[in-house]
Amino acid sequence: MSLPRVILRPHRPEAASVAVMGVLTCIVAGGLVLRLLAYGIPAGCFGPAGASCIDRQHDMNAYFDTVGVWGFVASAMITVLPAVSGVLFGIALVGKELDQGTTTFAWSIAPSRRRWLLQRVVPIGIAILVLGLLVGAIADVVAFMQEPATDPNGSLAKLGVRGPVIGAETIAYFGLALLVGSVVGRILPALLLAIVLVVPAFVGVTLLTDAFLSHETVLTYGVDGGVPGRVVDSLIESPDGEVLTWQQAYDRYGEAAMESVDGPGGTFRTVLRINPPELYPIAVARMFILYSALGLVAIVLSVAVVDRRRP
Amino acid sequence: MDLIVTAGLSKRYRRTTALRDLTVTLPAGGVTALVGPNGAGKSTLLKLCVGFERPTAGRIAVLGIDPDRDRAGAVAKVGYVPQSPSLYRDLNANEHLELARSIRPGFDAAHARARLQVLGIPLRARPRELSGGQQAQLSLAVALGTRAALLLLDEPLANLDPLARREFLQVVTDEIRRGDASAVLSSHVISDVEPVCDRLLVLGEGRVLLHDTVDGAIAAHRVTERTDAHGSSLVALFPDRYGVLHCLVRTDAGDTAPEDGRTPTLEEVVLGYLASARGADAVPSSPPEVAA
Numbered sequence: 001m002s003l004p005r006v007i008l009r010p011h012r013p014e015a016a017s018v019a020v021m022g023v024l025t026c027i028v029a030g031g032l033v034l035r036l037l038a039y040g041i042p043a044g045c046f047g048p049a050g051a052s053c054i055d056r057q058h059d060m061n062a063y064f065d066t067v068g069v070w071g072f073v074a075s076a077m078i079t080v081l082p083a084v085s086g087v088l089f090g091i092a093l094v095g096k097e098l099d100q101g102t103t104t105f106a107w108s109i110a111p112s113r114r115r116w117l118l119q120r121v122v123p124i125g126i127a128i129l130v131l132g133l134l135v136g137a138i139a140d141v142v143a144f145m146q147e148p149a150t151d152p153n154g155s156l157a158k159l160g161v162r163g164p165v166i167g168a169e170t171i172a173y174f175g176l177a178l179l180v181g182s183v184v185g186r187i188l189p190a191l192l193l194a195i196v197l198v199v200p201a202f203v204g205v206t207l208l209t210d211a212f213l214s215h216e217t218v219l220t221y222g223v224d225g226g227v228p229g230r231v232v233d234s235l236i237e238s239p240d241g242e243v244l245t246w247q248q249a250y251d252r253y254g255e256a257a258m259e260s261v262d263g264p265g266g267t268f269r270t271v272l273r274i275n276p277p278e279l280y281p282i283a284v285a286r287m288f289i290l291y292s293a294l295g296l297v298a299i300v301l302s303v304a305v306v307d308r309r310r311p
Numbered sequence: 312m313d314l315i316v317t318a319g320l321s322k323r324y325r326r327t328t329a330l331r332d333l334t335v336t337l338p339a340g341g342v343t344a345l346v347g348p349n350g351a352g353k354s355t356l357l358k359l360c361v362g363f364e365r366p367t368a369g370r371i372a373v374l375g376i377d378p379d380r381d382r383a384g385a386v387a388k389v390g391y392v393p394q395s396p397s398l399y400r401d402l403n404a405n406e407h408l409e410l411a412r413s414i415r416p417g418f419d420a421a422h423a424r425a426r427l428q429v430l431g432i433p434l435r436a437r438p439r440e441l442s443g444g445q446q447a448q449l450s451l452a453v454a455l456g457t458r459a460a461l462l463l464l465d466e467p468l469a470n471l472d473p474l475a476r477r478e479f480l481q482v483v484t485d486e487i488r489r490g491d492a493s494a495v496l497s498s499h500v501i502s503d504v505e506p507v508c509d510r511l512l513v514l515g516e517g518r519v520l521l522h523d524t525v526d527g528a529i530a531a532h533r534v535t536e537r538t539d540a541h542g543s544s545l546v547a548l549f550p551d552r553y554g555v556l557h558c559l560v561r562t563d564a565g566d567t568a569p570e571d572g573r574t575p576t577l578e579e580v581v582l583g584y585l586a587s588a589r590g591a592d593a594v595p596s597s598p599p600e601v602a603a
Contacts, residue, residue, distance in 0.1 A: 003409070003413050006402065006406050006409045006410050006413065007410075007413075009399075009401050009402055009406065010399045010400075010401045010402060012401060100397075100400075101395075101397040102397055102398070102399050103397075104363075104393045104397035105393070105396075105397040105398060105399070105407075105450070105453070106410070106414060107363070107386075108361055108363075108386065108389075108390075108391035108393065108454075109386075109391075109411050109414055109415045109418070109453065109457060110386070110414035110415060111383040111384070111386045111387040111415065111416070112383055112414075115414065116414050119413065119414065310358075310363050310364060311363055
């Protein structure tokens with residue numbers, strides 16, 4: 001009899017729930033991708049040369065209708081899955097055992113509660129990390145299919161809800177739920193509190209990432225949608241090369257300035273403040289580190305709580 | 312080495328005091344019955360021994376180790392059976408042993424398995440498929456598998472039928488007589504533990520009321536039917552099951568020791584000390600009927 005089996009068996013309901021949800025997510029996302037591929041629309045039709053694909057207009061409309069409906073469903077499931085798997089397993093490992101009294105059995109035998117906890121946290125943590133990474137990879141494919149005209153990596157689109165970040169996100173929610181379960185020791189209150197904490201964790205990391213990105217911009221000429229990268233702000237360049245906000249330009253030069261922007265012979269030009277496309281891997285790595293750090297800190301705190309609390 | 316040594320040990324919860332300034336030394340060997348009514352502090356004392364609770368004041372040492380400072384060291388030396396079996400409902404008996412082996416270095420799963428097989432407890436059965444007695448036996452088998460020098464048994468008989476109680480106690484005594492282990496067995500029913508215990512520690516309202524060997528406790532007391540006994544020899548008046556008052560007195564109390572009376576049963580000794588802890592509450596307000 002293998003040790004993982006003995007360790008995982010008490011958590012079969014959680015494993016089954018996550019497995020069912022994971023399979024459903026894969027079916028919906030995979031089905032969406034296959035359906036979109038089945039339209040057989042050449043990639044060039046989605047780009048600037050799209051006008052030459054006028055005969056495929058009907059298929060393209062159907063393509064975007066499908067994206068509109070099933071893309072939303074798939075994205076929602078992909079967003080929820082890491083939270084569900086992290087929270088369910090996080091609560092199960094300590095909170096549920098405290099609630100059901102099995103910690104009395106385990107902790108009276110185990111000289112080291114740390115060893116007892118890590119014996120569970122490590123394999124389950126690795127399993128849900130792998131699940132999160134898999135879901136993140138699927139989310140990447142879905143994002144590319146949803147926005148075929150642009151490179152989602154280059155535009156930093158859906159940052160944090162696709163790619164390897166989802167794996168780290170799962171660990172963060174797992175750690176938070178583990179900590180809440182260790183402190184509260186009751187399934188339902190811990191579950192509710194963990195769900196409540198997931199939201200500020202997600203918002204906090206997103207805001208922190210945005211704060212970093214807002215200082216990592218470059219200026220480029222062009223219009224929104226016409227340049228690679230993530231547009232942070234749209235500005236205006238005056239004839240003497242000064243970059244102003246639109247309000248500043250209006251106040252200083254009046255309505256005439258607005259009318260001659262980017263026009264033939266115009267002296268004012270639109271300038272975009274963007275995060276360059278090369279920033280994508282850095283932004284992803286940063287989010288991955290933030291979520292992982294959050295999760296690891298919560299796990300370390302859980303170990304400390306388990307070490308001190310009564311069963 | 313002494314099993315348990317406490318000095319000024321107190322444990323206070325928010326509104327209640329479970330143990331008050333408890334100073335006692337339990338020597339190694341045999342079975343010590345930890346007796347007292349509900350709320351006497353028996354479970355708290357055992358939980359302090361295994362590091363599940365921390366003392367509010369005073370100190371405790373289990374086989375020379377302070378569980379508050381070195382819980383791992385203390386847990387490594389004890390096998391604990393809780394009041395109600397806290398088994399995993401999704402694991403069968405054999406899987407409980409495997410789990411124990413994974414978290415307890417040196418756990419003797421074969422020994423525990425052998426105990427279960429002797430008792431005819433199916434290894435593939437989950438707790439819900441086992442009777443209360445079998446669940447208690449499974450908990451005991453796990454505790455025995457630890458090969459600990461000290462078994463702490465926290466009212467394991469409370470929910471068992473008479474036959475299951477007897478079987479449980481038989482396993483405990485077999486193990487103690489066979490090996491070097493000692494046991495502390497708590498109960499609020501003295502008749503349950505009387506056949507197997509060598510020593511007696513009576514707790515009442517968080518204090519030690521009596522600590523002696525069983526033989527010593529019986530020899531040191533007499534029961535008289537004279538309810539006017541007084542002086543330092545008087546332990547307490549206590550009613551028997553019919554409400555008849557008896558008087559427990561000490562025979563080693565010097566000049567006030569009575570010469571009449573009979574040898575008490577262990578239950579009467581315990582009842583007398585429990586009545587002494589309750590003071591006047593133990594004596595009925597109506598005029599007592601003196602035993603013939």
